[in-house]
Amino acid sequence: MAISNDLIKALREKTACGIKDCKNALEECNGDLEKANELLRKKGLADASKKVGKGTTAGKVISYIHAGGQVGVMLEINCETDFVANTDAFQDLGKEICMQICAMNPVAVNINDIPEKILSQERAIYLEQVKDKPAQVQEKIIQGKLEKYYKDNVLLKQTYIKDEALTIEELVKQKIAVTKENITISRFVRFQVGEKA
Numbered sequence: 001m002a003i004s005n006d007l008i009k010a011l012r013e014k015t016a017c018g019i020k021d022c023k024n025a026l027e028e029c030n031g032d033l034e035k036a037n038e039l040l041r042k043k044g045l046a047d048a049s050k051k052v053g054k055g056t057t058a059g060k061v062i063s064y065i066h067a068g069g070q071v072g073v074m075l076e077i078n079c080e081t082d083f084v085a086n087t088d089a090f091q092d093l094g095k096e097i098c099m100q101i102c103a104m105n106p107v108a109v110n111i112n113d114i115p116e117k118i119l120s121q122e123r124a125i126y127l128e129q130v131k132d133k134p135a136q137v138q139e140k141i142i143q144g145k146l147e148k149y150y151k152d153n154v155l156l157k158q159t160y161i162k163d164e165a166l167t168i169e170e171l172v173k174q175k176i177a178v179t180k181e182n183i184t185i186s187r188f189v190r191f192q193v194g195e196k197a
Helices: 005-015 019-028 031-043 047-050 088-104 116-129 135-154 168-179
Strands: 058-065 070-080 164-167 184-192
Touching: 005 019, 005 031, 019 031, 047 164, 058 088, 070 088, 088 116, 088 168, 116 135, 164 168, 168 184
Parallel strands: none
Antiparallel strands: 058 070, 070 184
């Protein structure tokens, strides 16, 4: 059964879950909005979305050194309590995110963290690429190229290296559903032998 965008939007408004989660739930429930809502609640995803935004003052600094010792990451990942910070689920998430950073080398945790200088440079490159296009089309093309840049370079927007059906943001939401606490990624540093700071 084809699921309409209107149904997905309605379920998102009800649950605050991600588009993929809503679409999958609706497909599983043959387009029944109430059953899909109930399914997401059973999986804990609807509750996880409500947790986003809660204060995260506990957490861990997790490190990971890739095989061969050529690349390493230090990551600050936060949650609401020390109890959750000490769970295997939380620390495993931190390690998975460290591996993602090693492999994909993002420039920022989220879009708002990208330095303005980098965004300006990207915009200038894209503008040069579309300078021969009509003015009304240029901005749409530039916006599309920026969206692709975000997917490639912003940690939370990146496709999870171990499951292409998930973004890192969706992976974090899944762990929020398990831990029943908000989880945030505060910052990271990636080191690579021979790379200058």
